[in-house]
Amino acid sequence: MDWPTTECIVTARLLLEPLSVEHAPSMIEVLAQPSLYDYTGGEIPSLKLLEKRYAAQTVGHSEDGSQWWLNWVVIERDIGKPVGFVQATVEDDGSNLVADIAWVISPDWQGRGIASEAA
Template sequence: MRPDTTVTLHGDRLDLVPVGPEHAEEMAAALADPALHVFTGGEPATADALRTRYARLAAGSPDPAEAWGNWALRLRADGRLTGYVQATIGPDATEIAWVLGTPWQGCGLATEAARTLLAHLTATGTTTVLAHIHPDHHASAAIARALGLTPTEVWQDGELRWRLECPPTG
């Protein structure tokens, strides 16, 4: 069974809501710090660029063998968007990623969001989870470790592949 990418997921402090063009303005502000791009390259996206990107993501993958899940992180305490998690769900593995705006870093929200996503994925049949992390991005490596992922020896675009094998459900 393929995970449902259109449902809202709930963590302890966060709601993970399927991202759409209506989130662009607030997400552009949440992700405006250029420091978020130190390890991934690029620069903060404008609200217009995010609106276009989110519309494309909401339309889904053009590859029928792959599904995209993209969730904005809404902090329940104040209703603000703080970042996102994403999953690229393929036939053999699911790749996950997380980004949290600078003002909300350091208090476990990225780990909570990634853990909430992972629980949803594994509950719906995902057995192999991958993440690609820059070798100097210690905070992301700590999140991967907290989720149970371990580093492999595979490199892709300057990032190390981390992997988790989950027992099949059912």
């Protein structure tokens, strides 16, 4: 399947930039709080790991083409810094496109409706 490319999205407070490997250094701080991993597992990523992960995700689709991967860095426009990320995995179930949506917002920015606005 030929999936479209991911584009920037601007909301009232946020800029969602399509994920790139160049976001890794600025996302280290966002992903550095251990409490982010209390329920989901995992651990604080190193810069090298994050660069490798982002390189794989920015391909934009699964190897077999059955899934479309949309990944954005969530930037709070007033401060111009990332506060998290939002992602969707889209599949064609034969009659509809179905998406699973996930997000991670820095604990410093949680409780402000950022995840809802980004999603």
